[in-house]
Amino acid sequence: xxxxxxxxxxxxxxxxxxxxxxxxxFALIAYGMALQWGVMNIINIAQxxxxxxxxxxxxxxYLAGIHPAWGVIxxxxxxxxxxWGLYKLVIxxxxxxxxxxxxxxxxxxxxxxQQLMNFIFGADVVVAQSGYGTTMLxxxxxxxxxxxxxxxxxxxxxxxxxxxxxxxSKLGRAIRATAQNxxxxxxxxxxxxxxxxxxxxxxAALCGVAGALIAITFTLxxxxxxxxxxxxxxxxxxxxxxxxxxxxxSGMGLGVFEEFADYILGTEFRIGSVFMLLVIILVFRRFKLxxxxxxxx
Amino acid sequence: MNxxxxxxxxxxxxxxxxxATISSAFSKVEGDxxxxxxxxxxxxxxxxNGVHTQNxxxxxxxxxxxxxxxxxxxxxxxxxxIYYDDESNPKRAAQLAERLIxxxxxxxxxxxxxxxLTKAIAPVTEKYKIPMVEANGASRSLFTKGYxxxxxxxxxxxQYLEVAIDLAVEKNxxxxxxxxxxxxQDAFSQDVRLGILDAAKRTGSEIIIDDKLxxxxxxMKATLVKxxxxxxxxxxxxxxxxxxxxxxxxxxxxxxxxxxxxxTHCDAAKLSKQHGKNSEYALCASQWHKNLSYKDKFFGGGxxxxxxxxxxxGYAPPYQSAESSAALxxxxxxxxxxxxxxxxxVRDALKATDMQTFYGNxxxxxxxxxxxxxxxxxxxxxxxxxxxxKVVAPTKWASxxxxxxxxxxxxxx
Numbered sequence: 001x002x003x004x005x006x007x008x009x010x011x012x013x014x015x016x017x018x019x020x021x022x023x024x025x026f027a028l029i030a031y032g033m034a035l036q037w038g039v040m041n042i043i044n045i046a047q048x049x050x051x052x053x054x055x056x057x058x059x060x061x062y063l064a065g066i067h068p069a070w071g072v073i074x075x076x077x078x079x080x081x082x083x084w085g086l087y088k089l090v091i092x093x094x095x096x097x098x099x100x101x102x103x104x105x106x107x108x109x110x111x112x113x114q115q116l117m118n119f120i121f122g123a124d125v126v127v128a129q130s131g132y133g134t135t136m137l138x139x140x141x142x143x144x145x146x147x148x149x150x151x152x153x154x155x156x157x158x159x160x161x162x163x164x165x166x167x168x169s170k171l172g173r174a175i176r177a178t179a180q181n182x183x184x185x186x187x188x189x190x191x192x193x194x195x196x197x198x199x200x201x202x203x204a205a206l207c208g209v210a211g212a213l214i215a216i217t218f219t220l221x222x223x224x225x226x227x228x229x230x231x232x233x234x235x236x237x238x239x240x241x242x243x244x245x246x247x248x249x250s251g252m253g254l255g256v257f258e259e260f261a262d263y264i265l266g267t268e269f270r271i272g273s274v275f276m277l278l279v280i281i282l283v284f285r286r287f288k289l290x291x292x293x294x295x296x297x
Numbered sequence: 298m299n300x301x302x303x304x305x306x307x308x309x310x311x312x313x314x315x316x317a318t319i320s321s322a323f324s325k326v327e328g329d330x331x332x333x334x335x336x337x338x339x340x341x342x343x344x345x346n347g348v349h350t351q352n353x354x355x356x357x358x359x360x361x362x363x364x365x366x367x368x369x370x371x372x373x374x375x376x377x378x379i380y381y382d383d384e385s386n387p388k389r390a391a392q393l394a395e396r397l398i399x400x401x402x403x404x405x406x407x408x409x410x411x412x413x414l415t416k417a418i419a420p421v422t423e424k425y426k427i428p429m430v431e432a433n434g435a436s437r438s439l440f441t442k443g444y445x446x447x448x449x450x451x452x453x454x455x456q457y458l459e460v461a462i463d464l465a466v467e468k469n470x471x472x473x474x475x476x477x478x479x480x481x482q483d484a485f486s487q488d489v490r491l492g493i494l495d496a497a498k499r500t501g502s503e504i505i506i507d508d509k510l511x512x513x514x515x516x517m518k519a520t521l522v523k524x525x526x527x528x529x530x531x532x533x534x535x536x537x538x539x540x541x542x543x544x545x546x547x548x549x550x551x552x553x554x555x556x557x558x559x560x561t562h563c564d565a566a567k568l569s570k571q572h573g574k575n576s577e578y579a580l581c582a583s584q585w586h587k588n589l590s591y592k593d594k595f596f597g598g599g600x601x602x603x604x605x606x607x608x609x610x611g612y613a614p615p616y617q618s619a620e621s622s623a624a625l626x627x628x629x630x631x632x633x634x635x636x637x638x639x640x641x642x643v644r645d646a647l648k649a650t651d652m653q654t655f656y657g658n659x660x661x662x663x664x665x666x667x668x669x670x671x672x673x674x675x676x677x678x679x680x681x682x683x684x685x686x687k688v689v690a691p692t693k694w695a696s697x698x699x700x701x702x703x704x705x706x707x708x709x710x
Contacts, residue, residue: 262518262519267519
């Protein structure tokens with residue numbers, strides 16, 4: 001335990017700002033998960049590994065001498081096709097089945113992706129340099145790296161573009177119709193197979209964006225995908241499916257929670273606190289649901 | 298059909314069983330070849346360092362065989378290594394050690410990569426009384442278990458950053474310093490931490506920040522904020538490559554000013570290459586550096602080794618390769634002094650090792666650790682955009698001057 005943050009309350013500003021900025025990035029990953037969970041009823045355990053793969057695409061560009069920030073455009077394009085291919089190869093076989101089977105299938109995909117990334121990019125930890133500076137506030141006590149600001153701005157932009165696309169475009173409407181009632185949509189002429197493939201592709205593309213941003217702000221390693229999966233899972237179960245403002249708010253909330261846990265409990269409990277919170281929320285929700293059921297009786 | 302299949306399975310298993318029993322009858326020395334066994338990580342999370350280890354072993358085998366091999370009883374023998382891939386998995390490593398000993402009949406072992414895997418294998422080699430010279434397990438706990446057949450050519454982990462504290466005290470005019478430290482919670486980093494605690498006690502220094510880092514570390518802002526607030530004289534970080542990379546990235550982003558920064562795993566993380574100028578002035582613990590003046594007759598000195606290794610494998614040797622090569626020189630020396638292939642005689646000869654290799658002096662302490670070689674510290678220094686590691690401590694082997702204190706970020710371009 002460390003109470004420095006209470007002795008110097010200015011640090012709370014730092015923790016809150018960091019939490020919100022990183023939370024927006026988490027929310028973007030979670031939004032992708034919520035989208036395909038809602039449409040296809042699949043919980044994608046490989047979500048975090050798609051993120052890391054997206055990061056490696058940006059890193060590869062960086063190695064080739066291109067500024068890694070361009071990864072936020074290139075990476076989603078490539079990842080869209082990776083997602084599409086993944087759907088055609090594996091997911092279409094489990095999409096209408098039991099939830100448990102899809103969890104197993106995506107868990108398998110996660111392992112395969114980890115090993116492939118390890119094989120292709122090596123087991124070393126890597127970073128991509130953006131060369132962005134830092135803004136100092138309050139007499140240099142609070143620092144805001146431009147890379148995290150950049151990542152938050154890009155995340156918001158992509159979220160806005162996606163919302164507009166889902167509202168206005170034909171495919172977007174088809175996706176929303178399928179999410180509401182897949183059978184009815186099919187009867188009315190929606191090619192649900194295509195909708196599923198596109199949804200999975202869009203999810204992978206969002207992961208690609210997030211990955212490129214993580215390559216700039218944090219570090220990449222083939223085996224660090226899982227924490228991102230858990231975080232987005234948590235954000236989604238708190239926010240519910242198909243509710244973007246709630247996803248954004250719970251993403252930022254999680255980010256701030258993590259930062260405070262980091263300062264008060266210590267960095268070693270950062271991910272642990274996320275898991276703990278997940279358990280508490282699941283228990284709490286169950287508790288709430290069981291009370292509701294009694295009410296209905 | 299079913300019957301035939303059954304018969305086939307029975308026959309095959311019978312043949313395999315016979316082969317397995319026969320091969321264990323071969324054992325250690327076949328004709329003029331001494332067979333060594335090694336499980337190294339060729340896949341999985343340690344694969345890059347596993348390959349460095351294997352390359353180090355291979356280069357030494359080639360060199361020693363070319364230079365006349367090992368002379369025992371007036372006859373010259375050649376080295377050969379049987380490798381298995383342990384997949385960076387301790388359980389697998391222990392199984393493979395059993396397999397090497399029981400099925401392949403290996404009587405002498407080389408170590409795997411990492412402390413964790415060495416820890417998994419050591420009980421097995423100990424059980425069968427197989428001498429193992431290892432080059433990549435530095436954890437102090439390996440040397441406190443009373444193992445009799447384990448010998449490590451490298452310095453134990455608790456020595457990694459002790460020198461840095463001494464250096465900080467020296468620069469402070471012999472007065473105690475304020476230490477901030479952040480360590481990952483794994484066996485290796487915790488050993489490094491114990492070393493710092495010892496050094497702090499010895500010099501009367503105070504530890505004002507003592508943070509722990511998680512395995513999945515990619516953010517250590519909380520520690521750095523504390524460093525900013527409490528202004529220690531030296532910041533010590535050990536969390537493998539991700540610790541080194543994260544620390545430098547966030548120290549630069551948050552413009553944390555600290556007079557001295559000491560770390561581990563800088564060369565494995567390719568710090569000076571990945572972070573360039575931002576990594577300048579960082580002090581890094583290392584087992585070996587090519588500029589050290591140690592010598593032997595097989596590889597010449599460090600610079601020659603560096604050249605030969607680069608020519609053979611196409612990249613400059615990290616210290617993991619150098620220490621692995623040294624392990625074979627130690628084995629050769631022990632065989633020749635034992636003048637026998639008897640396991641216990643070889644073990645006794647290993648125990649009495651006292652020699653210099655291009656990698657450093659080697660003499661084993663009671664627990665099997667190397668007590669003759671100090672750790673070195675290098676500092677990252679940049680000229681323009683090109684950054685290099687310069688050896689700055691201990692003073693006896695240092696090739697360059699230690700730059701202290703680190704200039705503040707407002708003065709760095």
